[in-house]
Amino acid sequence: MPRIPERFIDELLARVDIVEVVERRVPLKKAGREWTACCPFHNERTPSFYVSPVKQFFHCFGCGAHGSAIKFLMDYERLEFPDAVEELAHALGMEVPYEGGGERARDDFGALYAVLDDAARWFQQQLPHSAEALAYCARRGLSEETLQRFRIGWAPAGWDGLQRALGTSAARQHCLEQAGLLASNEQGRRYDRFRERLMIPILDRRGRVIAFGGRIISGANPSREDQNTGAPARAPQQGDGPKYLNSPETALFHKGRELFGLWQVRQANSTLERIVVVEGYLDAIALHQHDLPVAVATLGTATTPEHTELLFRAAADVVFCFDGDRAGRAAAWRALESTLPRLRDGRQAYFLFLPEGEDPDSLVRKEGGAVFAQRLATATPLSDYFFEHLAADVNTTSIDGRARLAERARPLLARLPDGAFRDLMLEALRDRTGVGMRAAPAVRADAPARGGAPARRSLVREAIAALLADPALAQTVSPPWAFASLDKPGVALLIELLDLARARTGARVAALLEHFSGRREADALHKLALMQFPEGYDLRADFLGAIERLTRQAHGERFDALTRQLKQQGLSAEEKTEYQALHALRRQGQA
Numbered sequence: 001m002p003r004i005p006e007r008f009i010d011e012l013l014a015r016v017d018i019v020e021v022v023e024r025r026v027p028l029k030k031a032g033r034e035w036t037a038c039c040p041f042h043n044e045r046t047p048s049f050y051v052s053p054v055k056q057f058f059h060c061f062g063c064g065a066h067g068s069a070i071k072f073l074m075d076y077e078r079l080e081f082p083d084a085v086e087e088l089a090h091a092l093g094m095e096v097p098y099e100g101g102g103e104r105a106r107d108d109f110g111a112l113y114a115v116l117d118d119a120a121r122w123f124q125q126q127l128p129h130s131a132e133a134l135a136y137c138a139r140r141g142l143s144e145e146t147l148q149r150f151r152i153g154w155a156p157a158g159w160d161g162l163q164r165a166l167g168t169s170a171a172r173q174h175c176l177e178q179a180g181l182l183a184s185n186e187q188g189r190r191y192d193r194f195r196e197r198l199m200i201p202i203l204d205r206r207g208r209v210i211a212f213g214g215r216i217i218s219g220a221n222p223s224r225e226d227q228n229t230g231a232p233a234r235a236p237q238q239g240d241g242p243k244y245l246n247s248p249e250t251a252l253f254h255k256g257r258e259l260f261g262l263w264q265v266r267q268a269n270s271t272l273e274r275i276v277v278v279e280g281y282l283d284a285i286a287l288h289q290h291d292l293p294v295a296v297a298t299l300g301t302a303t304t305p306e307h308t309e310l311l312f313r314a315a316a317d318v319v320f321c322f323d324g325d326r327a328g329r330a331a332a333w334r335a336l337e338s339t340l341p342r343l344r345d346g347r348q349a350y351f352l353f354l355p356e357g358e359d360p361d362s363l364v365r366k367e368g369g370a371v372f373a374q375r376l377a378t379a380t381p382l383s384d385y386f387f388e389h390l391a392a393d394v395n396t397t398s399i400d401g402r403a404r405l406a407e408r409a410r411p412l413l414a415r416l417p418d419g420a421f422r423d424l425m426l427e428a429l430r431d432r433t434g435v436g437m438r439a440a441p442a443v444r445a446d447a448p449a450r451g452g453a454p455a456r457r458s459l460v461r462e463a464i465a466a467l468l469a470d471p472a473l474a475q476t477v478s479p480p481w482a483f484a485s486l487d488k489p490g491v492a493l494l495i496e497l498l499d500l501a502r503a504r505t506g507a508r509v510a511a512l513l514e515h516f517s518g519r520r521e522a523d524a525l526h527k528l529a530l531m532q533f534p535e536g537y538d539l540r541a542d543f544l545g546a547i548e549r550l551t552r553q554a555h556g557e558r559f560d561a562l563t564r565q566l567k568q569q570g571l572s573a574e575e576k577t578e579y580q581a582l583h584a585l586r587r588q589g590q591a
Contacts (some may be wrong), residue, residue, distance in 0.1 A: 003098065003099050004082060004085055005099050006504070006515070007504070009085070009511060009514060010506070010508075011094075012085065012088055012089060012092070012094065013056060013068055013507075013511040013514065014506070014507070014508055015092055015094070016056070016088055016092060017056075018053065018056045018057065018058065018068065018069040018072065018510070019035055019053050021069045021073065021088070022035075022058060022069075022072060023035070025040070025076055026040050026049075028051060029047070031050070033052075033054060034051060034052050034053070035050070035051040035053070036048075036049060036050050036051070037051075039062055039063060039065065040076060041060060041063055041065045041076075041346075042060070042062060042063040042065075042316075042346055044062050048060055048061040049061075055508070055509045055510060055529060056069065056508050056509065057509065057510045057513060058072055063346050066526045067513070067514070067517065068510040068511070068513060069088060070085060070088065070514060071084075071514070071517060073088065074313070078205065078266060078313050078314055079205065080205055082096075083206060109251065111171075111175050112175055112179050112250070112251065113208050113209070113252070114175075115166060115172065115175040115176055115181070116179050116181075116201075116209040116210065116211075116252075117208070117209050118166050119162060119166060119179070119181055119212075120199075120201045120209045122166060123153025123154060123199040123201075123212075124152070126153060126154040126155070126156050127147070127152065127153050127154040129154075129156070130156065132217065133154045133198060133217060136198065137152070137198070140286075140361070141286070141365050142285070146289045149264060150200060150261075150264065151201045152199065152200055152201075153198075153199040154197075154198060154199060155192070155194040155196060155199050155214060156195070156196065157195055157196050158192070158195065159191040159192055159195070160190075160191060162176070162182075162192045163176065163182060163190060163191070163192055167182075167190075173190065177190060178250060178251070179247075179250060179252070180193065180212075180247035180248045180249075180250050180253065181212075181247070193247075194212065194245065196216070196217075197214030197215055197216055197217075197245065198216075199213075199214050200212065200213045200214070200215065200260075200281045200285075202247070202253070202258060202260055202299065203264075204252070204258070204263070205262060205263060205266075207263045210250075210252040210253045210258070211246065211252070211253035211255075211258075211299075212246070212247050213245070213246050213247075213299070214244070214245045214246075215243060215244050215245075215281070215282070216242075244281075244300060246300050255300065256301055256306055257304070257307075259277075259296040259297065259298065259299070259307060259310055260284060260296060260297040260298075261281075261285070261288070261295060261296040261297060264288060264293065265293060265294055265296060265314065268288070268293035268294075269293065272294065272314055273316065273317060274294055274315055274316075274317040274318075274376070275294050275311055275317070276294050276295045276296070276319045276376060277303065277307075277311065277319065277320045277321060277335070278296070278360045279297060279298065279328075279359075280297055280359065281297050283295070283297060283321075283360035283361045284360075285361075286360060286361040286364050286365060287360055287364055287369070287372070290364045290368065290369030292369050292373060294315075295321075295360070296311075302331060302335070302338075303331070303334060303335035303338050304338055305338045305341065305342070307338065308335075308338050308339045308342045309342055312347050316346055316347055316348065317347075317350065318339070318347075318348070318349050318350070319349075319350045319352055319376055320332055320336075320350070320351050320352070321352045321360055321376075322351070322352070322353055323354055323358070323359055324353040324354050324355060324356055324358075325356060328353065328354075329389075332353070332385070335351075336351070336385065336386065336389075337412070337415075339382065340412060340413075340415040340416055341415045341416070343382070343416055343417065343421055343422075344417050344419060344421075347421075348381070349381075349382040350379035350380060350381055351379060351380045351382065351385045352375060352376060352379040352380070353380075354375075360372070386409075386425075387405075387409070387428065390405055390408045391405050391432075394408075396432060402433040402435065403433070403435070405432060405433050406429060406433040410429070410435075413425055413426060413429065458488070458489075458490070459549050459553075460488055460489065460490040460491055460493075460494050461490065463543055463546040463547055464490065464494055464528050465529075465531045466539045466540075466542050466543035466546070467497055467498070467501060467543060468509055468512070468513075468525065468528055468531070469509075469529075469531060469533060470539050470540075470543075471501040471507060471508070472501075473539065473543045473544075474497075474498050474502045475501075475505070476540065476543070477498070477544070478502075479498075479499075481495050481498070482551045482555065483547070483554040484554075485554050485557065485558065486550065486557065493521050497512065497525075500515060513525055513526060513529060555582055555585055556586070558578075558582060559582040559583065562575060562578065562579045563579075566579065
């Protein structure tokens, strides 16, 4: 897949004005050197959302949301990174370059999008010509409006109907194959992948067709394939193959990263507080038709970490809806495990298990959307389901049982990000078992109150805070970094930031922070970037002083280590030279 080069991201963030980007979507008021508003990412009455034109990033002191103009668009418009970059670039009249493909790659993608859209249109045109498919849609209660909203169509019988309609040239046939619409046998003969199936287009976050899900509409009879041709030995019959057949993974489609119905959900909701995850396409469609346009479906795969991140970008509350049988509960637990690392403060997950023998489609048609909405409102919080599941076969009245529950829970709770929810879950574990959990220390920023003087902090944090206030300071020092040997929290991060700032001369703070987006260090860096230094504060002296003291500490540690080695086993000639040099520095007060 082509990627956007970092040098372009630097240029884009240097030219964009984050105040203009935010103000087009959120009304801002001037507050000193910054702009403020009520946060668009959580409900509040007193403004705690700040936008800095100097540092070109935003930060909410209420919910912790922060980032560059790119991150703001990703969170506010619910865009993927490339789409947010494209939108900002378009507003500035800039063309986004792509490495590993460039213009040609984008042209190829354009051809794939076009042929997939043409295929969706062709399948839609075939639906009225199949009485059996129309009867099936009627049995499932699918209205004409729903058929149009989800662009549902029909793949007729035959091996080459789509190919004859759209494969008008060798290039088009190649695109059809690259888009996953054609398959080939061992002799290289192409044939339509989808035959006699209800066709449901899968759309990306911009509403473009990227794949299809095809559903049989009668009993399944897996077809046998002729070993010589690789194609079925008889004419295709209604019900051949699995119930659902998805497009294979392509350059545009990765099932572990996509959710069916997400585009329709966003179109139906200007603001979205809750999103519901179901297992089947028709389950999601049925909920939309019954006035619950908040449902999405996974694409024939377990809920992945990528899915959960997409879900929480769309809404703060996610309800996982599964069948109440053994398979449904197994799928629910896998979803919980994928969700834990994404449960930052403000995000909540719930689990709804349906009665035996029911799925969302059958149940919502039976009892109506209003009753189903009540079920969603009483879904089990993740915290309750977590402990109920782990304690299902444990006697928590005994010491052994409580110890077993604690051992099961602790590695899972370790996946939770730092915050109030993690603290409360650990407290709940202690209440149930009497066993606590020592959280691993994290590198955290200790930013002072806004407008105050810099707080006392470690030398590493002092150097990072100064560097984030003025990235040009990185040009005042050069490698090799003598302090790299120090066993101190944050040393590796400081070195990475120094190398980054030196390599990307002129990059703004927002561009440097964007480099760390999605990493665990991002929050700590952003808090340090919020540091407010008094008027006339000598950042250069602060930065160089911190680097010098770190270097002196490293020299001192190395000198002590060589001294111990000299007494125990002696030094090599090279080590003696190093020892003498460090001894000289020590006498000068530099080690």
